[in-house]
Amino acid sequence: MIDPIILQRGSDWRAQAEVFDEIFFVFLALGTLVGTIVVAYTLWNVYKYRDDGGEPREDFDAPTVGELPTGQGGPKAKKLFLSFGLSAIVVISLVVYAYGLLLYVEEGPDANEESDIEILVTGYQFGWEYEYPNGHTTRGELVVPADHRVNLDVTSTDVWHNFGSSELRIKSDAIPGETSEVWFAVSSETVEEQGGEATYRVECFELCGQGHSAMKGQITALPQDEWEEWYESTGGDSENSSNVEGGVSVDDTASVSHAAVGGVPA
Template identity: 55%
Template structure:
């Protein structure tokens, strides 16, 4: 069974209310016109026991049967409409049991008059939310500063963004050729009108490719003059997630010189975003070991300068030698001054 989107649900409610409202309006207006014509004033007075007389309270005809029938039909229509609408709104609130696939979880944060989106695997985007076509997306909305309201009018999505709290909702975008505008529906500050973004809808296979490429990391080397280094000799590279113990899979990656191309490597094996510890060790003594902390949440590249640390150490050694010579000269001057006395 095809899962209804939020747009489908609210369109159905609107169409039912419009159809019933039109039907009731036509019936009421038609019945009013009929009675106005039937009981119009003519020169020929008719003798009819059912006609009201001056000063007599109307009974609705036939002992009030018409009045009872009209109220009964109206009550049935209204109660049925309320029950059906309530059921549809319950589906909007929690349709999890009707989803054939597990929804994609996205955390939405409103902060600094902009929206950021963090996916289950740690990928982080700002300004643009990328989602698969015809696939449920579950979002948890919060704020990092003041109150906001996350809204996508085209997809009938609205959720409060409150600091320290999470408001959960969902949506399904069913057209990969159409983007949707994200807005803030809460007056949040002087740049409120500029707090917008875009929902980009991709076919499911393209979305999977896009999500896998979020953690593409390029690493290269250069000398202190900024020239690329293409021969560092044997080396080993270790990349370890700082919270490795919290995941079922081992998020530690190892590479050697054979994995490099002209001392440049493109790492595409990373499956989880977050904070990583990077260690690169060289067998050549002229290059110092590189230790760094990387935040990997989107495609990035790092270029490390080799040999600079050695030069800095030489400069420090020269400075220390000069300081020692100055200290010796000062001591000698003190000794000579003491001898003169």
């Protein structure tokens, strides 16, 4: 099991995107290394034991089709079981390593009621509505703070949808009458790298009707202080609900662009 301390350092959690990128890099690097060694060793044996047209040596122990080249404990057996042993060590190590990281992605970092944010995500034909803890709702755009675990409760009002963001490596079914859960986090370093406001595309990954291809949205991550200023301005008043461009309404008309307060969507 991977030590949770490796995955979360205080409140600096590892986002799913970072975890999946690391798994991909490790598998790619190790696969390239092992593949290079195997191919190089195979080519060396092809050259060493090539047919040069001469008579085979008397001590040459040719392999027999359908039989393991054990050689009764000779060099062939050592090479065979050595390769099996090394392969088993590599595969088992990768399984344990990846399983520990995937458990972290599944369960998420330790919950913290003071800093965690829980948002209700409701899919409809054809868009997304987000309801914040104070009752404020937005359509099309989800605004979250950096360095916080954001818990999403995902559901639907009509048909099956699937809420997801490829960049954040999150996906969750949106089923009428049921609620599925998913979490994500965006680091402040990532927000700074994107100029103080990190944006991620949201899509529906379940064919849900004629407007499915237009059922898009956006996740915007802001620095903590800017998000708090934006959140306080919402006041929990349902009349402050805002819409951003993205998604199609029931009558297939595009949603209007959102208003902005001090450059921050409200």
